Amino acid sequence: MSPEKLQPDRPTIIITDDRRTSRHMIRNILEPEGYKLLEAENGKEALELCQTHQPDLLLMDIVMPVMDGLEACKLLKKKNNENFIPVLMFTAFDDGSEAEKSFQAGASDFINKPINPDELRHRVKRLLYLKNLEKNRREAEKELQTRHDKIQFLSRKVLSAYEEERVRLARELHDEVGMSLTTLKLNLQLLSNELVKCCFQDKEKLDGIVESVSELQGAIRNKAYFLRPPALNDFGLLAVIDNMVVELSKHTGIQGKLETTGSPEIIPVEIETALYRCIQEALTNAARHANADNVSVKIDFTSDKVIVNVTDDGTGFDPHVENSANKHLGLQGMQERVDLLNGSLEINSSPGQGTNIQVIIPLV
Numbered sequence: 001m002s003p004e005k006l007q008p009d010r011p012t013i014i015i016t017d018d019r020r021t022s023r024h025m026i027r028n029i030l031e032p033e034g035y036k037l038l039e040a041e042n043g044k045e046a047l048e049l050c051q052t053h054q055p056d057l058l059l060m061d062i063v064m065p066v067m068d069g070l071e072a073c074k075l076l077k078k079k080n081n082e083n084f085i086p087v088l089m090f091t092a093f094d095d096g097s098e099a100e101k102s103f104q105a106g107a108s109d110f111i112n113k114p115i116n117p118d119e120l121r122h123r124v125k126r127l128l129y130l131k132n133l134e135k136n137r138r139e140a141e142k143e144l145q146t147r148h149d150k151i152q153f154l155s156r157k158v159l160s161a162y163e164e165e166r167v168r169l170a171r172e173l174h175d176e177v178g179m180s181l182t183t184l185k186l187n188l189q190l191l192s193n194e195l196v197k198c199c200f201q202d203k204e205k206l207d208g209i210v211e212s213v214s215e216l217q218g219a220i221r222n223k224a225y226f227l228r229p230p231a232l233n234d235f236g237l238l239a240v241i242d243n244m245v246v247e248l249s250k251h252t253g254i255q256g257k258l259e260t261t262g263s264p265e266i267i268p269v270e271i272e273t274a275l276y277r278c279i280q281e282a283l284t285n286a287a288r289h290a291n292a293d294n295v296s297v298k299i300d301f302t303s304d305k306v307i308v309n310v311t312d313d314g315t316g317f318d319p320h321v322e323n324s325a326n327k328h329l330g331l332q333g334m335q336e337r338v339d340l341l342n343g344s345l346e347i348n349s350s351p352g353q354g355t356n357i358q359v360i361i362p363l364v
Helices: 020-033 043-053 069-079 098-105 117-195 200-227 230-235 237-252 269-288 325-340
Strands: 012-016 036-040 057-061 087-091 109-112 255-261 294-301 305-312 344-349 355-362
Touching: 012 020, 012 043, 020 036, 020 117, 036 043, 043 057, 043 069, 057 069, 057 117, 069 087, 069 098, 087 098, 087 117, 098 109, 109 117, 117 200, 230 237, 230 269, 237 255, 237 269, 237 294, 269 294, 269 305, 269 325, 269 355, 325 344, 325 355
Parallel strands: 012 036, 012 057, 057 087, 087 109, 255 294
Antiparallel strands: 294 305, 305 355, 344 355
16 A cells, blocks of 8 residues: 555644745645645744644754754654654754754654755655554554453453352352252151151151252252352451361361462452452362372462462472363363453473462452
8 A cells, every 4th residue: 555545634744944945945845745834933833833733744953943853852752642743854964963863852754954855755755654554553552452441341241240140049059949958858857757656668768868858958058159158258258268278278188378468458259259269279279189288378469469379389280281181171260260350370380399370360
């Protein structure tokens, strides 16, 4: 695509030179190209015109009274960081270092006086072409950021809805199904007591049914707890994790330790649950697969993120070798949860060297 096709309609160009003859000479060269041309006598006037007209290109002499071109160029780049305006510097007093000074000040190009008309027209077209490319790039970048933010917002909404559904299911399992099973169990026990008088054999069968109902109650309680531990709502994340570490030591013999730094503020439920699940999965892997003697959980709360490190001294593994489908399935679930919250998951492990799992989730 040619530069001319990418140029906007009637680009605005500011010609800055303290000599009127020089300004008119440049105007005569560029006017036939259809540009909108403005004039300034020094850098100060040029900057004022930039504020009111938002030019597409600035042509500026280096040596001028009041404010020279180099100073004006530096101020322009500082004040218009969000709006790229290319600057073409020129001078008749080139001692060999003017071009370098111009580029250090933020100029996009440099040309010596006396100005060659064809060279000036070519460089102006090229700079306007680059200006439009930069404009298109910034617009595309802004749109991409907007879409990224929208995706992150929707991802959090999905995860929040997912956790709300888990809470609802856990409540129904505990309250409705659990209550129904309790009623059934009581009725069966009453019936069993009545059968003592008439048929001992039938009572044994009924006792077996009562035991099955009890086992089913326990299984449902475990499922409900897995969906959403009620202690998260009642006591908070740290208390639940501390209890999890204590239970790990009690039932497996692994020496567990919990360390925390910082003061946790109110954490959104989807983040709190994700952290709980990730730590739960990491501790489960340490107990089932790592043959570890010690495991530590460290949680760092900062103003804008939560950092979790779960480290064990077990056998370790190669994270890149999928030799355990169940283990990698658990790690995959952790990765998906962290990704939905725009966080990061890093697994450092090797055979015989233990494992460290780090989870970072932003709070903003």
